[in-house]
Amino acid sequence: MNVGVYGLGRFGIFWAQELARHNNNVIAYSRSIKDPLYNIRIVSEEEVLSAPILFICVSISSFESVLTKIAPKIKPGTIVIDTCSVKIYPSKIMKKLLPFNVYCIASHPMFGPDSGKDGLANLPMVIYPLNCPPSLYKEVYDEFSKWDLHLLEMSPDSHDREAAWSQGITHFVGRVLDELALQPTALATTGYNRLMSIVEQTCNDPLQLFYDLQRYNPYAKQMIMGLKGSLDYVMQELTEQEQ
Amino acid sequence: MNVGVYGLGRFGIFWAQELARHNNNVIAYSRSIKDPLYNIRIVSEEEVLSAPILFICVSISSFESVLTKIAPKIKPGTIVIDTCSVKIYPSKIMKKLLPFNVYCIASHPMFGPDSGKDGLANLPMVIYPLNCPPSLYKEVYDEFSKWDLHLLEMSPDSHDREAAWSQGITHFVGRVLDELALQPTALATTGYNRLMSIVEQTCNDPLQLFYDLQRYNPYAKQMIMGLKGSLDYVMQELTEQEQ
Numbered sequence: 001m002n003v004g005v006y007g008l009g010r011f012g013i014f015w016a017q018e019l020a021r022h023n024n025n026v027i028a029y030s031r032s033i034k035d036p037l038y039n040i041r042i043v044s045e046e047e048v049l050s051a052p053i054l055f056i057c058v059s060i061s062s063f064e065s066v067l068t069k070i071a072p073k074i075k076p077g078t079i080v081i082d083t084c085s086v087k088i089y090p091s092k093i094m095k096k097l098l099p100f101n102v103y104c105i106a107s108h109p110m111f112g113p114d115s116g117k118d119g120l121a122n123l124p125m126v127i128y129p130l131n132c133p134p135s136l137y138k139e140v141y142d143e144f145s146k147w148d149l150h151l152l153e154m155s156p157d158s159h160d161r162e163a164a165w166s167q168g169i170t171h172f173v174g175r176v177l178d179e180l181a182l183q184p185t186a187l188a189t190t191g192y193n194r195l196m197s198i199v200e201q202t203c204n205d206p207l208q209l210f211y212d213l214q215r216y217n218p219y220a221k222q223m224i225m226g227l228k229g230s231l232d233y234v235m236q237e238l239t240e241q242e243q
Numbered sequence: 244m245n246v247g248v249y250g251l252g253r254f255g256i257f258w259a260q261e262l263a264r265h266n267n268n269v270i271a272y273s274r275s276i277k278d279p280l281y282n283i284r285i286v287s288e289e290e291v292l293s294a295p296i297l298f299i300c301v302s303i304s305s306f307e308s309v310l311t312k313i314a315p316k317i318k319p320g321t322i323v324i325d326t327c328s329v330k331i332y333p334s335k336i337m338k339k340l341l342p343f344n345v346y347c348i349a350s351h352p353m354f355g356p357d358s359g360k361d362g363l364a365n366l367p368m369v370i371y372p373l374n375c376p377p378s379l380y381k382e383v384y385d386e387f388s389k390w391d392l393h394l395l396e397m398s399p400d401s402h403d404r405e406a407a408w409s410q411g412i413t414h415f416v417g418r419v420l421d422e423l424a425l426q427p428t429a430l431a432t433t434g435y436n437r438l439m440s441i442v443e444q445t446c447n448d449p450l451q452l453f454y455d456l457q458r459y460n461p462y463a464k465q466m467i468m469g470l471k472g473s474l475d476y477v478m479q480e481l482t483e484q485e486q
Contacts, residue, residue: 115433124430152429162430169425170434172477173416179473182412186395187367187405190358191413191441198434198441211484224478230422231471234415238467241454 001025001143004051005040006070008033010206012057014113015083016040018120019055022147027051046073053079053140055107060084060212067097076101079136083107085167085209087156089216091130103132105140106156109149110167114201124150126159164219171210172224174202244268244386247294248283249313251276253449255300257356258326259283261363262298265390270294289316296322296383298350303327303455310340319344322379326350328410328452330399332459334373346375348383349399352392353410357444367393369402407462414453415467417445 001024005016008030020026020039027041029048036042048054049070058066063084074080080098082090087106094104111123125144129137144151154162177199184196202210214220244267248259251273263269263282270284272291279285291297292313301309306327317323323341325333330349337347354366368387372380387394397405420442427439445453457463 110430110432124432126430150429154430159430162428165423165425166428166430166435167432169420169423170432170438173420173438174434176470176473176477177412177416179476180408180412180469182408185405185409186393187353187369187397187402187409189353189367189410189413191417191444192409194437194441195413195416198437201434211481214481215485224481226423227419228474228478230419231474233422234419235467235471238454238457242458 001053001139002051003053003055004028004043004048005055005057006045006048006066007057008037009057009059011083011112013037014116015055015057015109018109018116018147022143024143045070049073049078050075052077053081056080056082056084056090059206059208060086060089060216061208063090064093064097067093071097071099071102074098074102077103079103079105079132079140081105081107081140083109084216085110085213086163086217087126087128087159088218091128091156095130098131100131103136104130105132105137106130106159108159108163110163112205114204119148121148122150124152126152126154128153128155128159160217161219164217164223168213168217168220169223169227170198171202171205171213172227174199175210178203244296244382245294246296246298247271247286247291248298248300249288249291249309250300251280252300252302254326254355256280257359258298258300258352261352261359261390265386267386288313292316292321293318295320296324299323299325299327299333302449302451303329303332303459304451306333307336307340310336314340314342314345317341317345320346322346322348322375322383324348324350324383326352327459328353328456329406329460330369330371330402331461334371334399338373341374343374346379347373348375348380349373351402351406353406355448357447362391364391365393367395369395369397371396371398371402403460404462407460407466411456411460411463412466412470413441414445414448414456415470417442418453421446 003019003024003026005028008028016026016028027043027048029045084090091106098104106128108126246262246267246269248271259269259271270286270291272288327333334349341347349371351369
């Protein structure tokens with residue numbers, strides 16, 4: 001496929017490289033990165049918007065302003081694919097801001113430079129056609145089918161509900177533990193080492209991603225309140241045991 | 244070594260088997276298990292107390308009552324070694340209840356049937372002489388030196404302080420997440436799978452161990468309050484981001 005990647009943050013670079021590694025022709029645009037990346041041609045904003053398939057790899061919180069700015073410049077027939085870690089919010093924005101003859105697909109590759117560093121085998125990727133002719137959607141779907149991923153077609157609502165209680169809770173626990181500045185210790189049990197690796201992995205991602213994951217997922221509040229309720233419950237049980 | 248194991252709960256069975264696997268002659272006593280275990284001779288309470296080295300593998304909360312009952316029956320010269328997951332509390336009990344000519348060593352093998360199932364290489368074990376002639380202590384120390392463990396001599400106070408913020412916090416997080424009945428999902432990220440494995444491993448241990456770990460470690464309260472404070476802080480930060 002001939003693809004463009006708009007945005008080269010931590011995930012955008014990783015994603016452009018994965019697309020190139022899977023034999024796609026990749027052009028990419030970034031406000032800040034102008035030096036070439038291996039197998040990826042860095043182009044102007046105007047040129048990246050001319051790609052027939054355009055991946056948007058900007059932060060969730062800047063998604064609306066970026067799309068507002070670029071939507072008028074995207075040619076009819078282009079397939080716009082977001083890669084946000086929440087799905088209801090960017091899907092609404094794409095349907096609202098893109099003209100009907102610019103197509104859009106929601107996607108969430110649920111891995112990144114850390115979890116994908118040893119390959120993508122069996123890692124989940126969610127995809128969902130929002131406004132796309134079946135034949136064009138099939139092209140995109142078939143491409144990712146070849147990547148040895150666990151490719152799942154799932155609605156934005158189902159995604160956000162399930163992601164809040166899996167990816168979302170993992171990031172939340174990682175950030176809560178990170179605030180405690182846990183240290184390596186000679187006493188580290190297997191479980192503690194695993195806990196530390198979760199902190200490290202979730203906190204390698206930008207803090208903005210964490211905030212966005214929680215703020216733009218309508219199911220995150222339930223998860224956070226659940227976690228708080230559960231902590232209070234376990235504390236209460238401990239107190240009762242002592243009496 | 245000729246050793247006795249008093250108590251065959253989940254950890255006691257595992258420990259007796261590890262001792263036997265490392266070429267020690269093991270006799271064991273349990274209130275409930277009377278059938279033979281591979282390479283371990285199940286004996287009466289009276290007989291197990293005649294072993295020159297006696298490992299106590301009962302729950303932390305029953306440690307005092309068990310020791311009160313057996314202390315008068317233990318012969319001078321015996322080395323009593325506890326294996327509790329906290330160290331200040333059982334150390335005090337042993338020093339209080341055992342006559343001066345019955346020796347005692349504090350130990351905490353920081354692994355169990357789950358974390359030790361693929362072998363003990365580099366897993367931590369804490370050991371500390373409370374009342375033991377150096378030559379006898381050396382015999383015990385040297386035995387565990389040969390096990391390919393990460394053997395650490397550490398005072399009960401240092402152990403409890405560090406363990407609260409490593410093993411303790413891991414078990415606490417595991418139980419808090421377990422109350423939420425998290426489910427496997429096709430969307431599971433690498434981090435979520437790791438989180439689920441922590442829940443599974445910590446909750447395979449008896450609930451009593453969890454309560455005891457927190458109640459009998461004087462540093463657990465600091466850890467729990469820290470965790471609660473950190474959760475409140477992250478929630479507050481999220482709220483401020485939204486404004």
